[in-house]
Amino acid sequence: MTSTAKPNNAASASNTEPPRPLLSRETGGSLIAQIVQLVTARIDDKLLRTGARMPSIRQFSDQHKVSRFTVVEAYDRLVAGGLLESRRGSGFYVRDRTPMLAPRAQRTNTARQxxxxxxxxxNMFRQLPPQKMPGVGLLPNEWLDADLVANALRAVSRQNLPLQYGNPQGFLPLRQQLQLKLAELEISxxxxxxxxxxxxTQALDLVARHYIQPGDTIFVDDPAWFLxxxxxxxxxxxxxxxxxxxxxxxxxxxxxxxALHRPKLFVINSVLHNPTSTSLSAAKAFQVLKIAEQYDFMIVEDDIYxxxxxxxxVQPATRIAALDQLNRVIYLGGFSKTLAANLRVGFIATSPEIAKHLCDRKMLTTLTTTEITERVVYRILSEGHYRKHADRLRNKLDAVRDKTVRQMERxxxxxxxxTPAGMFVWTDVGCDSNALTERAMEQGYLLAPGSLFSPNQLPSTNMRFNVAAMADPGILPFLEREIGQS
Structure with missing residues (x-):
């Protein structure tokens, strides 16, 4: 009987490619990253379950022919990512990820806020597209110079950075640069x-806490910055x-x-007032200062724009601090509107005595500010790039302002x-701007109703628009439709 030929298993096995190693030095990826990906995949696929003990660093190193340093780095990253936990004297174990993967259910408040x-x-922090937030007081990301900030950050990172607290008054070279900046405004x-x-924001808080006791009065513009x-x-x-x-x-x-209230402070936008983009005339600046002297209150001049x-x-603009030279005026400024909101670098300029008191208060609340970001701003200012950047921003605003105003009027x-400058337009939409804001949010647009800009918070038909944030093609048709139906 002729026997049936059987496959040559040995031959078949010899023709089969050997299994690929779990880690490869030829993929271009680091061995540390490969280990992290390997362990993560096994945990996700339930091959490594919660509480399972990982191979020791020596075992993993010997098994996969990698250095113990590589394993230590990979395990540390897995611990930092919440996948493993380290138990002193025992080793590494797979961590329970249930709390992270399935957050505790919360009751939803369905009532309209x-x-x-x-x-x-x-809603400012909901991360809506900038062109859908005409009510926010920020320029779109694409208008700002990310390379300018990134280059300064890289340059600062190459310096021998101190890792301790900085100077409580702020990075000295930045304060020296601010001295030059204010000198251009005729403020010594x-x-x-x-x-x-x-x-x-913190500057205003420090000043208010220094001067105000419960029951005291603060004057503000009406309308003014609502926060x-x-x-x-x-x-x-x-x-x-x-x-x-x-x-x-x-x-x-x-x-x-x-005369009636005897205020302690008057907080005022002298230049490009929020929300109207108007600026203080020289005559008004002088009169405000005289009244402050007569009734003995301090002027807090917010010049963020x-x-x-x-x-x-183009437009008259007088700083009260230039008339007063920081005797009765406390001058505030910053770079969040023109450089980057998340740099959070602002400043207070005032008399030496008040500066000392405010610095003490700052130390008691935040110790110091972040010197790294102050170094970044100093670098940008000192290298001369900031002036050209500000010129470009003004040109962009000029290019959209008149067009946007005409479209609104239409x-x-x-x-x-x-006004011929600034990012804001103060308007009258002819209907309840709070109700309009609610309907806009239902369509994914964030508006800023006029009621928020008055300390009385009364219903208003006024509304503030940011001309740099009106690029979305749907915003004007929405406004036209809603206003026409009101």
């Missing part, structure tokens, strides 16, 4: 008159609005209310005050 300051700030200050802060209202109220202060006119505050109202102003040839939005 009111459109207030907290609502607007919370020495480096010991500056205190760096985490943006103008400070709640901050001042939390200190127990009474916040009183001074009507803002195209060239500055209503002087008659300021004098009358100062300083570098968006083109100069006096669909029935009234421009309350027309």
């Amino acid at each position: 009111p459109v207030d300051v907290v609502w607007l700030v919370r 200050a020495t480096p010991d008159q500056f205190v760096t802060t985490l943006g103008v 400070m209202f709640g901050s001042f109220a939390m200190l127990g202060a009474k916040v009183v609005g001074i009507p803002r006119l195209p060239d500055g505050p209503d002087i008659a109202q300021l004098a009358e209310l100062a 300083c570098d968006m102003h083109p100069g006096t040839t 669909i029935g939005i009234k421009i309350n005050i027309s």
Whole structure:
């Protein structure tokens, strides 16, 4: 009988490629990254279960023919990623990932939240596309110079950076650079008159906490930047609005209310006021200073939009600090609007005595600010790149402002005050701007209703628009439709 031929298993096996090693030195990827990927995949595929003990560093090293340093680095990354846990004297174990993969269910509050300051700030951080947030006071990312910041950051990283706390008053070379910057505005200050802060927000908080006791009165522009209202109220202060006119505050109202309330502070945007983009005239600046002297209150001059102003040839702009030279005026500035919001570098310029007190208060709350970011800003300012960058931003704003204003007027939005500079337009939409804001959010647009910009928070038909954030093709048709139906 002829036997049936059987496959030659030996031959077949000899023709089969050997299994690929788990780790490869020829893929281009680091061995550390390969180990992390390998262990992660085995955990995800349930081949390594929660509580399983990993091979020791020596065992893994011998098994896979890699150095023990490589295994240590890989295990450390897995621990940092929440995949493994290290038990002293015992080894490494697969960690329970259930809390991370399945967050505890929370009850959803289905009640409609009111459109207030907290609502607007919370929605600012929802990471909507910038062109869908005309109510936010930031320039679009593509307008800013990421390379300028990145190059400065790389240059700073190559320096011998101190890893201890910095100077409580701020990085000295930056304060010296700020001295030159203010000199261009005809404000004389020495480096010991500056205190760096985490943006103008912290600067305002430090000043208010230094001067205000519960029951004291703070004057603000009306309308004005909304975030400070709640901050001042939390200190127990009474916040009183001074009507803002195209060239500055209503002087008659300021004098009358100062006699009545005897305020401790008057917080004012002198240049490119938020939300109207108007600037203080020289006459109004002088009158404000005289009233402050008469009724003995300090002026806090918030000049965060300083570098968006083109100069006096286009629109008059006077800093009260230039008239007063930091005796009764506390001057605030920063770079979040023009460089990067997350650098959070601001500053206070004031008398040496007040600067010392504010520095002490800063140390008691935050110790110091971050010297690395202050070094980055110093690098940009000192190398001369910032001036050209600010010029480009102003040119971009000029290119979109007139076009945006004409489009708004065409669909029935009234421009309350027309200004030739700045990012904001203060408008009258002819309907309840809170209700319009709610309907806009349903369509994915974030607007800023006028009620938020007054310390009274009363219903308003006014609305602030950021002309740099009106690029979305749907925003104007939406506004036209909604305003036409109101």
